[in-house]
Amino acid sequence: MVKVGIVGASGYTGAELVRLLSQHPQVQLVSATSETFAGKKLGDIYPGLGRAGDVTLAALAQTPLTFETVDVIFLALPHGESHAQAPGFLASGVKVIDLSGDFRFHDPKVYEQWYKQPHAAPMYADKAVYGLPELFREKIKGAKFVSNPGCFVTSAALGAYPLLAAKLVDSKGLIVDAKTGLTGSGRKPKPDNMFTAVSENVVPYKLAGVHQHTPEMEMALSRATGQDVVLTFSPQLVSARRGILSLIYGKLQRKISTAELTAHFAKTYQNEPFVRVNPVGAPWPDLASAVGSNDCVLAAAVDERTGTAVVVSVVDNLVKGASGQAIQNLNLISGLDETLGLPKAGFVL
């Protein structure tokens, strides 16, 4: 039984960790912290958690989280707050899986440029393994410190990787047009995430090279393929709570048919338990096809008229894009079956 704690359990990714862990047969949730809601039950904030919400939140300072009480800590904190927490846990011998953006770049300057805040733990910037199992599994297995990927990045990297790995497309100038549900923007009320602002709407934001997931996509793909990847990323909010659907466009460098491209995708991921590649002729994956599960659903085609590869890549931002992938990483670093405790099915409807 792996004993875990969650620091920052009252946010969406924290609540999703609790939801998923409630079905995990080999994990025991020892503690869950929240400064804002200390003393409350998580189920008071998320009534949908049902019996799994019977977890009393405590302030971090009042919570004994050491190597004696927990094996692994999930940091489900806002960006900028994990810097202060990860080093202490690591020093005390507790493994850390950080769901924030704080330790995704080896170079603290990249973090500071894109997140517009100082990196408060630069000595640890290159200590975390990047937790995208499909591209970096072997490194993750032995890790004590995992930096869990961004939600958009998971979708984009898994979708673009086969194109780049086989040098099918120009590595400079990929386009990632991604639509996300609202849980991606957190649970703090803002004019932008009100129902009236979002329902039946599509809201582009941070277009044309300013979203902080842009360099993370480039880093993940460059590191995995050895190429110098540069891309344009266009995030958009859609009228949904969960899910990210990315359309990825690449300029083809040589002729290839849709059938060949699809076969290449299928082969790339043939042993992956959490990646599904739709066959030629099937409907394109929609957002709903990944919601609630830890799956990334892919499909690819060639637009021969323009010489463009078109890829659809879908994940649930809270599961494969955050808490589910964190549990996948937990399984890997704990020597468990990688799929253990993760749902076979999504929400269906």
Place this chain on the structure above:
Amino acid sequence: MVKVGIVGASGYTGAELVRLLSQHPQVQLVSATSETFAGKKLGDIYPGLGRAGDVTLAALAQTPLTFETVDVIFLALPHGESHAQAPGFLASGVKVIDLSGDFRFHDPKVYEQWYKQPHAAPMYADKAVYGLPELFREKIKGAKFVSNPGCFVTSAALGAYPLLAAKLVDSKGLIVDAKTGLTGSGRKPKPDNMFTAVSENVVPYKLAGVHQHTPEMEMALSRATGQDVVLTFSPQLVSARRGILSLIYGKLQRKISTAELTAHFAKTYQNEPFVRVNPVGAPWPDLASAVGSNDCVLAAAVDERTGTAVVVSVVDNLVKGASGQAIQNLNLISGLDETLGLPKAGFVL
């Protein structure tokens, strides 16, 4: 390991059975039938099922479903089609859980009056136990034939039962104002269930004593309380896929405070694993609080100005209102822990 089959697996309740059973440790899904989609995988129709969708559908006539292959059959058929199937399975020694409305009334005439079609198996009309465990658990335990309640009825009966059992309200003239998600109206495309007809809409239908769940509510409550219950039922479609939220109004027969009423509800359901009663002062249960789980979430209050008891009762129409309750009944008739395999948490977000 209990071996089960699903007849009519391609509908919403069939797909939900497969989703839920994918987490059940003591059930083996042997066969799933569909006439329309025979030869396809269920996951082709419901991509969100993920790995749990790897179930090949077969025509019923091509499927060996006997006491040698299955212990229990779920009939997830449209109303009117279970009449033809249940008797054969029962005769062959297979237990049957019927999710349709076909065997809910002991008197076939009531069925015929409200469903506007002949009862094709009148000899079996009084053979099924009504599968609402919270009110009829002991009868269900020994049953070989269970008629699973209607979704609206589950919500209304669990909400109104404490009022009637303690004779707090007039049994003639309860009002049940219920809002349902669209999965309640099935997967056949109609003008009424198009996105354009429903999004951001509220659509009342079959008001003022014509919906077929009216007599089933009255039957369930009358049978459970020994009173002659008559009520007004107002179904309304809301812009949601899942869930039923009922507001129930009863004319109080004597003075009682909100605190006393809430305590009475809590006591009534104190040992029920799938009923939650919100304490006084908590927010009222919303639709989301039950979505994805097998829970019924309740709260009650007294409007002293008018002498009215007001109850909110929420269920997920596909889970506690259909497939989850069917699994709860499966557990009961199979001698398993009643909660086995049913999710502790709902969808949360």
Place this chain on the structure above:
Amino acid sequence: MVKVGIVGASGYTGAELVRLLSQHPQVQLVSATSETFAGKKLGDIYPGLGRAGDVTLAALAQTPLTFETVDVIFLALPHGESHAQAPGFLASGVKVIDLSGDFRFHDPKVYEQWYKQPHAAPMYADKAVYGLPELFREKIKGAKFVSNPGCFVTSAALGAYPLLAAKLVDSKGLIVDAKTGLTGSGRKPKPDNMFTAVSENVVPYKLAGVHQHTPEMEMALSRATGQDVVLTFSPQLVSARRGILSLIYGKLQRKISTAELTAHFAKTYQNEPFVRVNPVGAPWPDLASAVGSNDCVLAAAVDERTGTAVVVSVVDNLVKGASGQAIQNLNLISGLDETLGLPKAGFVL
């Protein structure tokens, strides 16, 4: 040409006034104030206003609003803020239409009890005419000070009035079960009005006699019918931006058929330009049937099994429930055709 000003134009009802007035041939919008957005254009906040959004907002103190510049002022302020504004405008000879709840009760104590704040202009409490034209048209015509009704109240009062006026139902114990879109809860971000909290949800709140529109419904109906009306009101948020759909239940005092009841409703409102009564056999009015227009759409039926009258009453909370009705009142107090400038059609889709 009637010259008008809007005080508090940046809220939802202010923006809706501007939208509607942009089609009014006899009204000139002279000034629009906002403290928060002074210096901005209204179209910067509401891009959907298009060319009609070309209205520069100014702080009230910088805006010359006197009888020389405007004939009528719309106060589109939060509750509690009109107290300070109305008296000055009235004293200076400007007519006032107040969209807040500040002047709806003749007795300031009722206001204070239900709004939980002091009434800051008690001398004016009984000076405003209650602006529900269908029930109080003649009084409105000569008024200089109109208190525009609450959105829920408009729906409930127009739906319940025919039942009470003909003494068909018990005036003690009406039930109003009302579902509202989110614009009803204002544009200030709160956990309760985030997209993630509301999408595909139904959220009951302030049930069982605590919502501040309860006494206003009772006041409007009591004043219009001479009876002592007491009712239970159950507001619920639904996954929609606009619209209120109320189901109203009354205990019938004598036998009446659905056809007779419908005929009575049709006759009651036969000369009303903004009330439509659906005939027997037509589908029940849905929320969408009133969205975007100034119409109240009604239908009625009798549940003979329980002796209950069931009425559906639908309005757009921003139009007939607020800004459209305010323009209807403007037309009345200005001697214009009551329907002038108000749209013949709603949004359709």
Place this chain on the structure above:
Amino acid sequence: MVKVGIVGASGYTGAELVRLLSQHPQVQLVSATSETFAGKKLGDIYPGLGRAGDVTLAALAQTPLTFETVDVIFLALPHGESHAQAPGFLASGVKVIDLSGDFRFHDPKVYEQWYKQPHAAPMYADKAVYGLPELFREKIKGAKFVSNPGCFVTSAALGAYPLLAAKLVDSKGLIVDAKTGLTGSGRKPKPDNMFTAVSENVVPYKLAGVHQHTPEMEMALSRATGQDVVLTFSPQLVSARRGILSLIYGKLQRKISTAELTAHFAKTYQNEPFVRVNPVGAPWPDLASAVGSNDCVLAAAVDERTGTAVVVSVVDNLVKGASGQAIQNLNLISGLDETLGLPKAGFVL
């Protein structure tokens, strides 16, 4: 007063024509036909039309539509059905505005290739003027036969035109990633347009060079700029009833800043009443910013890291993308002010 008729008034674009024309001061709607709903009122099908729905539908064969009764006919028919209707009206001296795809290509073979059906009026294929006023206004003014553009095409062509006209981007390989509301897929119920299939979903379809609006975009842009335009078009359904938001990507051929690009867009459309170009620094246009109005809302930026021009272009598919643009064309061919009767404001909320 221009007298008009609508053939095929029961579809979404027909209903939207009626909604918009109800505010037009110089148009008289003489007749509206429907084969399916002959004898009904349009308001019976679209209750939201309110008083504007008081239009009795008649079968075309029973409707006297000649040069003596009408000046202009709107054909609001499904693709393939205008072929049979347009020639007769034109021959009889009635002007025709066709909202279908039947007369958009001068070469009938292009139609047949992409619409997968024969062109039944090839003699008329090159007779219609393409009704996109911003690009072809002068030709439209004198026309008797206007082919109204496709909804996606309106959004894409207005967004891409400034890029191509100034030869800023490679004309081969533009990418148009477009999200549309569900009214774009018509009012015939299908599994794909059910609420359960679409709510909170994003559904890509006909990707990679197979959607029939692809050649129309290329035709419109090639004709307007004299270049040979080839592009990749990716349509996606989103959880909305109205609106199209396109992201358009072009490979820049020379250095240009976001400020310069925005200034170029603003200048291109400086005299256009229905095109708005957002200034640098404003939020990106969202879907809601065009819903309900005849506006096309644009913004542009440069991603300097990849040398890509990024354009957002939003229209309401039923207004600027169909019925509003048809009225704009009506005004042009009738010698009226081009903006007459079209709303200044959209729906706002």
